[in-house]
Amino acid sequence: MNKKILITGGAGFIGSHVVRRFVNNYPSYHIYNLDSLTYAGNLANLRDIENASNYTFIKGDITDSDLVQSLFTEHNFDGVIHLAAESHVDRSIANPMSFVTTNIIGTVVLLNAAKATWNGDFDNKLFYHISTDEVYGSLGEEGFFTEETKYDPHSPYSASKASSDHLVRAYHDTYQLPIVISNCSNNYGSFQFPEKLIPLAINNIINNKPIPVYGKGDNIRDWLFVEDHASAIDAIYHNGLLGSTYNIGGHNEWKNIDLIHLLCRIMDKKLGKEAGTTSKLITFVKDRAGHDLRYAIDATKLKNELGWMPSLQFEEGLEKTVDWYLANEEWIGQVTSGEYQNFYEKQYHQR
Numbered sequence: 271m272n273k274k275i276l277i278t279g280g281a282g283f284i285g286s287h288v289v290r291r292f293v294n295n296y297p298s299y300h301i302y303n304l305d306s307l308t309y310a311g312n313l314a315n316l317r318d319i320e321n322a323s324n325y326t327f328i329k330g331d332i333t334d335s336d337l338v339q340s341l342f343t344e345h346n347f348d349g350v351i352h353l354a355a356e357s358h359v360d361r362s363i364a365n366p367m368s369f370v371t372t373n374i375i376g377t378v379v380l381l382n383a384a385k386a387t388w389n390g391d392f393d394n395k396l397f398y399h400i401s402t403d404e405v406y407g408s409l410g411e412e413g414f415f416t417e418e419t420k421y422d423p424h425s426p427y428s429a430s431k432a433s434s435d436h437l438v439r440a441y442h443d444t445y446q447l448p449i450v451i452s453n454c455s456n457n458y459g460s461f462q463f464p465e466k467l468i469p470l471a472i473n474n475i476i477n478n479k480p481i482p483v484y485g486k487g488d489n490i491r492d493w494l495f496v497e498d499h500a501s502a503i504d505a506i507y508h509n510g511l512l513g514s515t516y517n518i519g520g521h522n523e524w525k526n527i528d529l530i531h532l533l534c535r536i537m538d539k540k541l542g543k544e545a546g547t548t549s550k551l552i553t554f555v556k557d558r559a560g561h562d563l564r565y566a567i568d569a570t571k572l573k574n575e576l577g578w579m580p581s582l583q584f585e586e587g588l589e590k591t592v593d594w595y596l597a598n599e600e601w602i603g604q605v606t607s608g609e610y611q612n613f614y615e616k617q618y619h620q621r
């Protein structure tokens with residue numbers, strides 16, 4: 271079936287994997303990628319598909335309601351997959367306002383345009399909002415986040431995502447807008463901006479710089495390979511139940527310090543260094559304010575309803591990721607020039 275799909279934030283880390291998957295796997299769809307190209311957006315993430323006949327890039331801001339409405343009026347999209355967001359917790363602590371503007375107001379601008387354009391004719395229409403497990407807050411040593419877990423966000427980032435999730439649900443409950451939401455755990459893989467733990471550590475190791483571990487490194491995250499997130503999004507877009515929420519996760523919990531030790535072992539091997547060399551770069555630094563202790567997803571609903579399972583073991587995925595960063599030093603060089611140096615200085619100098 272022919273479909274016109276608007277993907278927002280398609281030049282970012284996860285968005286670029288979703289755009290690539292949809293452009294390649296669904297030649298009868300036309301994919302429109304709306305992205306304002308913030309520091310986190312990069313058209314180099316999409317070089318391999320940029321000339322595909324079923325792909326169009328539009329540089330623009332999701333908070334620009336005139337632009338967003340004119341795109342809906344021109345194309346009457348069948349679906350929206352909304353990923354555009356400010357996404358880094360540390361930046362949200364330093365500057366919450368851009369998170370409120372993009373993550374909350376930007377989402378409402380998109381919802382309004384979908385509502386006005388579809389105007390009650392919701393046959394085969396879908397507004398799919400991509401969210402995070404961080405909206406559920408922090409777990410203790412035991413238990414998992416399910417789709418019924420109460421929202422309890424702690425950082426400005428997770429609070430802004432929680433707010434956008436509530437607004438998406440409100441448009442369903444109030445106006446019957448056909449929506450679906452997924453809340454995913456921490457992603458890793460190629461094209462991730464080196465402000466997040468794994469690519470930041472890989473980049474620092476390549477440059478023989480300290481690996482900053484917050485607090486004692488005891489915090490736990492549930493890691494999912496980004497291409498598995500894209501496959502879950504595909505499954506949910508096509509077969510998810512309207513109005514519902516799906517949790518996505520890898521059943522793959524790692525204490526930060528254990529993850530970093532595993533990464534150091536892989537890097538020793540890949541860089542031909544003596545075992546134990548890279549771990550000498552580990553440096554414990556001041557903890558993040560309001561640092562959530564543990565995230566862990568129960569993805570049973572997604573498995574039972576849609577048959578989705580992660581495809582990779584973590585060690586294999588992490589090795590693939592390291593190989594990608596080692597083979598793409600030009601990409602790292604490009605994204606870490608200029609503004610990145612200021613961010614790094616401010617973020618890590620004081621710690």
Ligand code: NAD
Pocket residue numbers: 278279280281282283284285304305306307308309310311312330331332333352353354355356357358372376400401402403431453454455456457458463
């Ligand atoms: P990212 O920061 O790598 O990419 C965000 C993209 O959105 C960039 O291309 C950026 O240019 C674009 N963007 C930002 N503000 C915009 C605006 N106002 N208008 C248009 N485009 C704008 O983020 P990511 O890690 O790829 O995350 C994508 C989505 O997935 C986010 O909604 C995030 O909350 C969610 N998510 C991320 C993770 C993770 O581990 N990274 C986990 C779960 C959910």
Ligand code: TYD
Pocket residue numbers: 359360456465466467468470482483484485489490491526558
């Ligand atoms: P991050 O990649 O920022 O993702 P999130 O905060 O969304 O989970 O951080 C992952 C974990 O790693 C988190 O517990 C914070 C920690 N961390 C460090 O220890 N050092 C770092 O330099 C960064 C960026 C994160």
